[in-house]
Amino acid sequence: MRKLINAPAGVVADALRGLAAAHPELRVDPGLGTVVRADAPVTGKVALVSGGGSGHEPLHGGFVGPGMLDAACAGEVFTSPVPDAVIAATAAVSSGAGVIHLVKNYTGDVLNFRMAAELAEDEDIEVESVLIDDDVAVEDSLHTAGRRGTGAALFAEKIAGALAEEGAGLGSVAAVAREVVTRSRSFGVALSPCTVPEAGTPTFELGEGEMELGVGIHGEPGRRRVKAGTATEIVDAALTAIDADMPLDGADLLVLVNGMGGTPLIEQYVAYAAVADWLAGHGATVARPLIGPYVTSLEMAGVMISVCRLTPDLTRLWDAPVQTPGLRWGR
């Protein structure tokens, strides 16, 4: 295990201490695992809370700030946060205008956020939960835990965050988040596994010249192990799977080419060149590209491609200013 850490059990708390030291504009509780805008609660504003297991940085803690999340809850590595953290974050950001829980669709996230939402409602905080489930690699989702939430989390957090910042009400903000999810799809490919610090060994073994198609963001094996392909082949596999589920022809797209954590930016740009070619060849337009390691799976090598079919409104909200450690533009 080649990791830049102190003790496996302390990785998340240590990283949160680092986040706190670097970002005084955030209120961080490294023990509980909460990251909150220092100016929260923002009067009259619908607040957005997300979270999940750690190991996906900058998601979610790095997306807390004006124009995006009001708070994030960071569980242990790949482990949903506990309800206590979610309640604390929810209470810290609640201004009375309601709180949205953006929850990636994993049993653990769903259950812990649900428990927290119930307890928050006991305290008269109105909570709307929005489920993020964009990963088309999960086939047959009726007979599974359902599609995983991956890259669309970033899209939903950014776009709903912008609408909340504009002063929209709880129902509208939740609706736009759901609209983003409905219009988004993702597919991931792993060229290497990753190692959960506390486990100490890789989540799977991959021979030289092999890759995993259809992986999530928790180091799990994918749907299929195949011969390692070229960037063009990998991109084709991902976009073909997405296109089969949500036709891309004629779409105006927000596209995320997302490094999984161990793949350097140069390769992500190689992949983006292939994505641009593929989409151009299939009648789709990239209105907004984003390339980088935004939704990671520790040091896994590989790439996830996420797309969202934009509308003029969604494009406007995507372009709106955002000021977070992980995403920053405008103003």
Added chain:
Amino acid sequence: MRKLINAPAGVVADALRGLAAAHPELRVDPGLGTVVRADAPVTGKVALVSGGGSGHEPLHGGFVGPGMLDAACAGEVFTSPVPDAVIAATAAVSSGAGVIHLVKNYTGDVLNFRMAAELAEDEDIEVESVLIDDDVAVEDSLHTAGRRGTGAALFAEKIAGALAEEGAGLGSVAAVAREVVTRSRSFGVALSPCTVPEAGTPTFELGEGEMELGVGIHGEPGRRRVKAGTATEIVDAALTAIDADMPLDGADLLVLVNGMGGTPLIEQYVAYAAVADWLAGHGATVARPLIGPYVTSLEMAGVMISVCRLTPDLTRLWDAPVQTPGLRWGR
């Protein structure tokens, strides 16, 4: 070799095609390896050109844009760009106010940029070259090729870029770049090697439980191989080496905790927590932190720490707006 690429020989051109597709605000020549602000030459503005081998992304191509570089030249992986590319970039950005070459101190970069500068002067373009040599891991620099240029390249590009954007003259912009270099130091640690695509095998072998201290950003072995340490120990080694060369006590610092390409952000924040602790314990203040993979060495795992002793002027220039693919804030 687990890489998201098409053909080893085409990696740089493919990545530049991706950069071009994603960033219409840049004029990219993937064959020659140049990345130029689309609005260049900017009338009356001193222009900044940097470059070097590829494999360090987002450095340098990702730092082209308002407030930073006017152009970058991307050589093959870890290979200095050829003079032809440097001349083309220099000519493309020259508005008559002079061009600064920001050159990392490697024999290849120095020679290729020097040849280009001579040819540019033949065409009546005034060129000032600024050498970046911040890496304290190169000891005894009188009997070596001298200190390598690493993280200070980002500092110099950002700060000199801001001053050029303000309309300062060639001499002042070159002077501030040199001031940044003089006030900056770096030290890198590798937890894994990396593989140059065309070579196909790792640049060195590292046993489990070992690390390399004092590496550069070209996958080369470092000064010493030691037992792998904790984040706290690694940070201590790096900052002790820096402090011995340029005392940090009482300094107001710009600090870069730089992921080497294969180390995920969570670990970079763990390292930053240790950096913040170390500096606080040694009487230094972090005025501006920056954490992320900005100056990479392909998929190498590890971290480089760079510091710059700020002055109020340097801080103002660091804070000035910047709009590039890799660094973006303000405005």
Added chain:
Amino acid sequence: MSAAAWIIRAAALVASEADRLTRLDAAIGDGDHGHNLDRGFTAAAAAIDGAAVDREAPPGRILIAAGRAIVSRTGGASGPLYGTALRRAGKALGDAPVVSAAGLGDALRAALDGVTELGGASEGDKTMVDALAPAVAACENALAEGGDLETCARAAAEAAAAGADATVPLQARKGRASYLGERSIGHIDPGAVSTALILRALAETAS
């Protein structure tokens, strides 16, 4: 039966098996189950050992406190599920000062109901339910045959172990393993294994 002894024994077993549980979870999940449970049960045992819980309190109260600690510290899917199971079991026991064999049957049944209501899994979905459901049935059978507390607890533990083993050939339909589709076949479910472990702790301390 001492609820405190059960939880403390369960915490010890989980701690010693944490690496194995995590390895099982790495094969078809995300490689954290053992460390999740270890964190949760350590917190539960600490709550019982510390000032937080009156060790002389009725067993039902102790299980509720343990369940709360598990919810508060475990995270993941197993945290809410085990936490709810223990809280429901505790509620079923109410303020009874001692646990009877029948009380144990009610408690385990309530735990199972809590898990299936919250998680929505049925038997055969390759989850902890595949260990817990046969355990409840075996406990109720033993009770119907006039078994005492110890007998009922042992029956539950044995059935849970067999149920866990029987998850190997199943294709997962709930939890992370379900993402793997057919590739989940051939692996044991880590949550079923941990359920068997927790019920082994029950059998060892029920007397």
Added chain:
Amino acid sequence: MSAAAWIIRAAALVASEADRLTRLDAAIGDGDHGHNLDRGFTAAAAAIDGAAVDREAPPGRILIAAGRAIVSRTGGASGPLYGTALRRAGKALGDAPVVSAAGLGDALRAALDGVTELGGASEGDKTMVDALAPAVAACENALAEGGDLETCARAAAEAAAAGADATVPLQARKGRASYLGERSIGHIDPGAVSTALILRALAETAS
């Protein structure tokens, strides 16, 4: 001597040894030397083979064109150094229609001067100079002893090979290998090896 034949033969040797040169560079540099040179010499050979250069031009002109192509396509430290070496050699030959033994001596000396002026390395710094300098000396010796072109070229090639081998125990003081300090000891310098290779091509084509 056909300058074109020399460059084309050098390109072929560099291509076939590119992987080995890159591996040598990985040990004490950054693992690109072979592929750099391959790119550069392929471009030089293509310039000679293509319309860019008149193959009937004087040898000096051909070397200048080859040097330009190498500067334009190689990159790294070796591109400017080898490019300058060939350009200087070509300039030394001037427009002479054939290369004499004395002309070769002058050309190699000019190449060495170009490399040391540009790169600032001295003998013993563990660079290509450690192959080129003894080659020049050996060529001049052979010339003083009345050697013909072929003899002089062979003497240069042999001395370059010996000079390259002699870089193994040296500690690098120039180029990337110098960053390694004492760890550069025990490895052969890749640029010295490629210089020996290029001069081997010279010996093979000088007749």
